[in-house]
Amino acid sequence: xxxxxxxxxxxxxxxxxxxxxxxxxxxxxxxxxxxxxxxxxxxxxxxxxxxxxxxxxxxxxxxxxxxxxxxxxxxxxxxxxxxxxxxxxxxxxxxxxxxxxxxxxxxxxxxxxxxxxxxxxxxxxxxxxxxxxxxxxxxxxxxxxxxxxxxxxxxxxxxxxxxxxxxxxxxxxxxxxxxxxxxxxxxxxxxxxxxxxxxxxxxxxxxxxxxxxxxxxxxxxxxxxxxxxxxxxxxxxxxxxxxxxxxxxxxxxxxxxxxxxxxxxxxxxxxxxxxxxxxxxxxxxxxxxxxxxxxxxxxxxxxxxxxxxxxxxxxxxxxxxxxxxxxxxxxxxxxxxxxxxxxxxxxxxxxxxxxxxxxxxxxxxxxxxxxxxxxxxxxxxxxxxxxxxxxxxxxxxxxxxxxxxxxxxxxxxxxxxxxxxxxxxxxxxxxxxx
Numbered sequence: 001x002x003x004x005x006x007x008x009x010x011x012x013x014x015x016x017x018x019x020x021x022x023x024x025x026x027x028x029x030x031x032x033x034x035x036x037x038x039x040x041x042x043x044x045x046x047x048x049x050x051x052x053x054x055x056x057x058x059x060x061x062x063x064x065x066x067x068x069x070x071x072x073x074x075x076x077x078x079x080x081x082x083x084x085x086x087x088x089x090x091x092x093x094x095x096x097x098x099x100x101x102x103x104x105x106x107x108x109x110x111x112x113x114x115x116x117x118x119x120x121x122x123x124x125x126x127x128x129x130x131x132x133x134x135x136x137x138x139x140x141x142x143x144x145x146x147x148x149x150x151x152x153x154x155x156x157x158x159x160x161x162x163x164x165x166x167x168x169x170x171x172x173x174x175x176x177x178x179x180x181x182x183x184x185x186x187x188x189x190x191x192x193x194x195x196x197x198x199x200x201x202x203x204x205x206x207x208x209x210x211x212x213x214x215x216x217x218x219x220x221x222x223x224x225x226x227x228x229x230x231x232x233x234x235x236x237x238x239x240x241x242x243x244x245x246x247x248x249x250x251x252x253x254x255x256x257x258x259x260x261x262x263x264x265x266x267x268x269x270x271x272x273x274x275x276x277x278x279x280x281x282x283x284x285x286x287x288x289x290x291x292x293x294x295x296x297x298x299x300x301x302x303x304x305x306x307x308x309x310x311x312x313x314x315x316x317x318x319x320x321x322x323x324x325x326x327x328x329x330x331x332x333x334x335x336x337x338x339x340x341x342x343x344x345x346x347x348x349x350x351x352x353x354x355x356x357x358x359x360x361x362x363x364x365x366x367x368x369x370x371x372x373x374x375x376x377x378x379x380x381x382x383x384x385x386x387x388x389x390x391x392x393x394x395x396x397x398x399x400x401x402x403x404x405x406x407x408x409x410x411x412x413x414x415x416x417x418x419x420x421x422x423x424x425x426x427x428x429x430x431x432x433x434x
Contacts, residue, residue, distance in 0.1 A: 002160050004114040005037065014038040018077045020045060022092070023084025024055050024065075027107040030157035031082045032056075032063055034111070037161065045074050070095045078103065082110050085151065085176040106180035108173060111156035113183065119169040120274055121150070123178065123215050124192025124228075126321040127267045128152075130259070130294045131192060132172040134271045138288040142280045144168050151177060168278060175211035185218035188277050189243065190226045190270050193263075194234065195320035195344070209234065216241035226273050228266060248273050254286050258293045261328030297422035299325050302429050307399025310429045313406040314422030319344035322408040326353050333357045333402045334393045336386065338364040339409030339421075346373040349408075359396070363389035365413035385414065386421065390428045 008014065019040040021032045028044065035042045042063040044056065049068035053060045066074050072095045075081060081096070081104050083089060089096070089104060096104065112119070122132045129152050136148045147159050150171035159169070171186070178184070194209060216225045217240065225243040227235060232247065250265030259268060272285050294300070297314040304310070313325040317339075326333050335357050350373055360374050362382040374380050383389040386405070393403045411421040 001037070001162075002114050002116065002165070004116060005034075005160060008038055008114070012039065014040040017041065017079040018043070019080045019082065020075055020078040021082045021084070022046075022070075022087045024048070024051055025084050025086075027155040027157070028082070028084035029055075029057065029059065030155035030161075031084075031107045031110055032059055034114075034157045034161055035080075035082070036062055040080070043074065043078075045070060072097065075099060080105070080110075082107055083180050085174055087176075089180060102182065104180055105182065106177045108150060108156055108171075108177040109181040109184050111160050112181075112185075114160045115156070115169060117147075117166055117169050118188075118278075119171060119186040120188045120190075120278075121171045121173045121184075121186040121215055122190040122192065122270075122274075123173045123175070123212050124190070125195045125318060126316075126324060127192045127263060128172045128174075129315070130264070130298055131190065131267045131271050132170060133295060134259075134267065134289070134292050135274055136170050137292050138271060138275045138280060138285050139168055139170065139278060141288040142275070142278075142284045144278065146170055148172075150174075173215060175208055178214040179211040181214050181217075183218060184215070185220075186215070186223065188224045188226065188274050189215045189219060190274055191215070191228060191231060192267065192270055193228055193230060193320070195318060213238075213240045216243055219243035224277055226270060228270070246273065253282075254289045256289050256292070258291075259289075260299065261324055263324035263327070297418055299328055300422070302426050305394075305429075305432055305434050306397075307401075308394065308397045309402045310425075311402055311404045311406075312422045312425050313404060314411070314418045314425060316406040316408060317342060317410050317418065319346065319349040319408045322406040323349060323352050325404060325406040326356050329356070329402050329404070331400055331402045332398075333404050334359040334361060334397060336361045336363065336389050336393065336403065336405045336425075337370060337407050337409070338362050338366050338382075338386070338389070339407045339414070340412050341366040341369045341409055344408070346370060350374055350377045358401070359393065361389040361393045366409045370408075386424055387428045390425065391432075394432050 017040045019035045019042050021028050021044045024046040045066045051067040136146050139146050144167045147166040148170045151174045152172045223243040225245050229249040248269050300312040302310040302312050316322045360378045360380045363386045405425045411418050415421040
């Protein structure tokens with residue numbers, strides 16, 4: 001437990017306060033646990049009416065669980081409301097009526113109140129996890145102790161309670177988390193790119209961008225905002241931070257054999273520019289980058305059968321991410337797409353993959369958004385499941401082709417998440433004849 005937590009306990013800051021945590025995911029439960037330690041009275045609310053107190057784990061019998069549709073009375077006595085990532089606050093406006101905006105915060109914001117080490121935070125529409133984990137690898141190889149979490153891995157509240165103190169906190173941060181941040185302030189903030197994403201959550205692109213820019217709102221001249229060159233047209237005339245602004249783009253500065261494609265050159269450069277601010281040398285960075293392999297489901301080669309390369313890019317939940325994956329290959333691509341539609345310009349996508357993609361294999365949801373446009377430029381087939389789509393493409397592919405799972409959608413039509421989708425792809429590929 002961090003010293004700052006002890007200070008809050010000693011000052012009885014939360015004693016007698018009613019806290020409401022929205023969402024029973026790991027971030028919500030981590031926030032509930034921290035609030036309980038601080039002495040608050042804690043109520044956890046979740047719209048899933050099937051949940052029982054078992055979901056609370058060690059908090060069972062200590063905090064209150066309200067499962068089912070949210071009602072105003074669940075929030076009326078709240079001194080603080082902490083939101084799990086992905087909970088759309090605007091949609092809860094009717095039940096939050098009368099609460100001061102300052103009482104509505106994200107788990108990330110709440111945890112940051114207790115952080116003493118410098119924070120390095122990465123956001124963007126695509127590439128966040130690869131860049132965040134690469135930054136961690138470089139820093140650790142350079143001798144730093146690092147906590148990595150936020151939108152990946154361990155919630156920041158769990159670090160506050162359980163983890164040994166780190167030299168540097170490295171966080172992947174999403175628009176969901178940032179939209180309810182007011183005091184969160186990293187020493188270095190990275191904005192990788194911006195494209196249509198999460199429009200099933202955000203009202204429009206302006207709201208989505210505003211959420212991203214909350215990362216930089218509290219930064220000062222002693223902090224650094226690293227912004228990709230593609231953001232200049234959007235941000236140049238916009239006042240959003242007092243941080244020192246530094247622009248970056250992709251370069252060939254480093255050998256990164258396991259990070260193909262132009263988008264990854266930008267990710268690598270972003271990582272280097274970020275770690276420089278913590279005393280890392282270019283030589284140290286180069287050594288770590290040369291051996292770094294991204295996490296599973298991110299342009300991950302699964303195997304080659306009969307001369308056909310199978311690649312799992314299940315993490316690609318936007319059209320821009322799928323485009324980046326397509327551009328990583330100099331071989332004909334058969335792309336597999338489908339799932340829950342999140343928005344984007346399909347016409348522009350079709351134009352940009354022309355000459356690289358030779359077949360589009362759709363499966364599951366989003367057919368009505370993708371097929372009418374893509375069928376004008378490419379052979380398009382549709383199957384009910386990913387397995388059937390993979391087998392169809394395998395039967396039609398020639399040696400030298402790439403069969404690329406890069407869905408450009410979320411996975412929740414048929415899977416519990418992108419990892420399960422990627423694992424299913426691997427399973428199907430594993431069962432194909434060599």
